[in-house]
Amino acid sequence: MIDDNPAQKIRLIMELRRQGISSTDVLSAIERVARDVFVPKTFRDRAYENIALPIASGQTISQPYIVAYMTQMLDLDKRRKVLEIGTGSGYQTAILARLCRRVYSVERYRNLLSAAEEAFKALKITNITARVGDGHKGWPEQAPFDRIIVTAAAEKIPPALLDQLADGGIMILPVGRDTTDQNILRVTKDMEGNVSEEVLLPVRFVPMVQGVAEEI
Numbered sequence: 001m002i003d004d005n006p007a008q009k010i011r012l013i014m015e016l017r018r019q020g021i022s023s024t025d026v027l028s029a030i031e032r033v034a035r036d037v038f039v040p041k042t043f044r045d046r047a048y049e050n051i052a053l054p055i056a057s058g059q060t061i062s063q064p065y066i067v068a069y070m071t072q073m074l075d076l077d078k079r080r081k082v083l084e085i086g087t088g089s090g091y092q093t094a095i096l097a098r099l100c101r102r103v104y105s106v107e108r109y110r111n112l113l114s115a116a117e118e119a120f121k122a123l124k125i126t127n128i129t130a131r132v133g134d135g136h137k138g139w140p141e142q143a144p145f146d147r148i149i150v151t152a153a154a155e156k157i158p159p160a161l162l163d164q165l166a167d168g169g170i171m172i173l174p175v176g177r178d179t180t181d182q183n184i185l186r187v188t189k190d191m192e193g194n195v196s197e198e199v200l201l202p203v204r205f206v207p208m209v210q211g212v213a214e215e216i
C-alpha cells in the first residue's frame with residue numbers, strides 16, 4: 001500500500017535542511033511518516049514535494065516546510081502533552097505523535113477526522129486522541145497542555161487556548177485577518193503565568209471557522 005519514494009523523500013529532507021530545519025528529531029520524523037497515506041489518491045505522486053495539497057471539504061494538507069517549522073518551534077520531547085487544533089489530513093498530528101507523549105487533536109469536520117483516524121491506524125500510531133469540536137474552545141477536560149499548535153488562522157489568539165496553555169508552555173499558531181496578512185506567532189507562558197508573543201513568519205493558512213461543520 002505504502003509507496004515509500006525514497007529518492008523523493010531524501011530530496012525533500014535536503015530541501016528542508018536548506019530552508020533552516022536543523023532539528024534532527026524533526027527531520028527524522030518527516031523521514032519516517034509516510035505523507036502519501038494522508039494525501040488524496042490523485043495527488044499521491046506529489047506527496048513528497050514541498051507543497052500544500054488539497055484534501056476533502058475544501059481544506060489543505062500543509063506544506064512539509066510549514067509542518068517542520070512549526071514542529072521545530074514547539075520544542076517537543078517525550079514528556080510533553082500537546083493540543084492540536086485542525087487535524088485536517090492528520091499528517092501534522094502524526095509528526096507530533098512521534099516526538100511527544102500524547103497528542104489531543106480537534107477538527108470541525110467529522111469526515112476529515114475519520115479519514116485521519118484510519119491513517120493513524122494504518123501507521124499503527126497509538127498516542128493520538130482526536131475528536132470533533134470547535135477548536136476555539138480547546139479541550140478543557142484535558143488541560144493544561146505543555147504545547148499547543150493551531151493549523152488554521154484565527155483573527156486573534158483564542159482566549160480559551162491561552163487559558164489551557166500550561167505555565168512554561170509554548171503555543172505556535174497563525175494569526176491574521178486574511179491571507180495577505182497572516183503570521184505564525186510563538187506565544188510563551190512563563191512559570192509565573194506571564195504571556196509574551198513573537199511574530200515568526202508570514203504564512204497563508206485556511207481560516208479558523210467558528211463552530212462544528214454542519215456538512216461535508
Ligand code: SAH
Pocket residue numbers: 059060061062085086087088089090091092093106107108109112133134135136151152206207208209210211
Ligand atoms: N494540519 C492539517 C491542516 C489542515 S487545514 C494538515 O496538514 O492536514 C486546517 C484544518 O483546520 C482544516 O481541516 C479545518 O477544517 C480545521 N479547522 C478550521 N477551523 C477549525 C475550528 N474552529 N476547530 C477545529 N478545526 C478547525
